[in-house]
Amino acid sequence: MTQGLFRKGLTALALAGAVVVAAITGVQPAAAEKIKVAAIYTLPVEQQWISRIHKALNTAAERGDIEYVYSENVANTDYERVMREYSEAGQNLVVGEVFAVERAARAVAKDYPKTAYLMGSSFGPSGDNFSVFDNWIHEPSYLTGMIAGSLSKSGVIGMVGGYPIPEVNRLMHAFMDGVREVKPDTKFLVSFIGSWYDPPKAKEAAFAMMDTGADIMYAERYGVSDAAKERGVMAIGNVIDTQNEYPGTVVASALWHMEPTIDKAIEAVKSGSYEAADYGSYSFMSQGGGSLAPIDPKLVDEKTLAAVKIREQEIRDGLFRVNVNDSEPKSSK
Template sequence: MMFRRTLLASAALGLGLAFGGAAAAAGMDKVKACFVYVGPIGDGGWTFQHDQGRLDAMAEFGDKLETMYQESVPEGADAERVLTQMALSGCNIVFTTSFGYMDPTNTVAAKFPNVKFEHATGYKRDHANVSTYDARFYEGRAVIGHIAGKMTKSNKIGYIGSFPIPEVIQGINSYFLHARKVNPDVELSVVWAYTWFDPAKEADAAKALIEQGVDVIAAHTDSTAPLAEAQKAGNVVGFGQASDMAAYKPSPRVASIIDNWGPYYIKRIGALLDGTYEQTASWAGMPEGEVVIGEITEAVPADVKAEAEAMIAAITDGSYHPFTGPIKKQDGSDWLKEGEVADDGTLAGMMFYVEGIKGDIPK
């Protein structure tokens, strides 16, 4: 499976801003919105949460909105075929929810200029009818990192990485930085699963971390397998990823990072309906309600929960950014000075670890 989430070139940024010249000419009485999913809607994570966003939009617009979706679409030629069929079937807007759909999206968009295409986590907008959208997942990693640093008894925390791309590296760094802030003795182990959704590989990665003495696990993969392994271990906690994964409350799932796509889908479909639609590149997070921390359970000490909630509030109101200096790179060189905040271009291309993380980023 190709990398679904992002290597955003600095030149492609302009995130959250509308671009002129691509506004919808007039409103519509009814919209047909179509969704292409890389996994099954029952994956419990990434695809499940995108489909929840589709359902949110249906609830919002009622009979003004018709939707269709196709799940488990491979990235590549199959995606181009599915997108073409959707455009021919009368879809007014097509959401392509995996990074590997980027080129097929732009290829098909060129053939159907009157259809709007929205690509999740990519950066190419080769045509006026293509927009992109992403989420600042690293904001959520900061919160769960704080919880991890406070809750670990072994001082060993773990992270299951999917692929070594900037979005994943952002999350690892944010998780570790905030764990280290509250626990200077914490050590981080990273295991790469090289998959977005493969329960067996994700379970093996979790087992490997547990065998190393890790007692808090975070994951940037899509299934509930890491939480299942934590549950088997009995003394390991973890976090819901992409969706709430509530079946594992109150422990081992002590909190979660929820990708809340509903507001974005409602906004974009609503813009088609009212005639205000424009080409955009969106990178939203907690302030916009796109990254949400699920219930922090009673398994988390009350003081730690209060601290985590204060961090959520600060990120949401803009008074705190997870990448605020002083921060050094892994090699000890200065990255951010005291009070300096990382710019989006650097974050979008982040391919380095921060100081204190051991090991190399795979090539």
């Protein structure tokens, strides 16, 4: 946070300098130098989802394409203000997530037509400068489902989620579809803990599922893999790669890569061609936005690995389409 603030001060200085230079020489600052990107996160940068965006922006900053500042753990009630502050400060591109402030964020964007906004959102783009993205990794989620289905002996799979919002639901459904391709009569246990960030609670929900016989856990939240590890049950990761942290527990993970989305947006801002668009498809496997983390061959049999490989190729080639279902998943009866 302090670093963010410190950088923010530097940015303001740099901005003042840029304005002076622009005034003297009359050149467009965006075309001549690094573009200024600010990110606003409602959770700390360690949180899975946020960490992927943070990583992509850091990579772009290290490459020298952008100047990156950020504010983390911003309350939703404060989100609009922070958006305005960054917009007023002359940021070229503002990145963030507006799942709880969809309407307010769009209103702010309308007031700053010169700023480009790229926001994680459940809805579509709006106006001239408000683009949206999301973690569309339903494709690798489907593939992890196939692996989970092949590994489950009890035929019961547990899934612990934060809140049933579209981006969570669709990944869960894709995962379940993948499981059903391999093992059609699998029983699913689904619970939501009503928090993005309560590992002890997520752990308890996972324990309860394993007590009921779940032998594969779908780890949507922190804490689930820990519970699985304690009971010697296997888990499927989501968004980030945690296989190194839980060797022998996390067998497969559906990864999200934010780089293609961010790079595309930076390019558009640089060339002055930024417009309101849906960047969702840059999270697809074919765009490099989603992938399957390397699978431990000791844990998964060859037949399954081969089947997953074929499916993966079909998805990349556009021959197989993973269904998108945004409705709230329920436990099987």
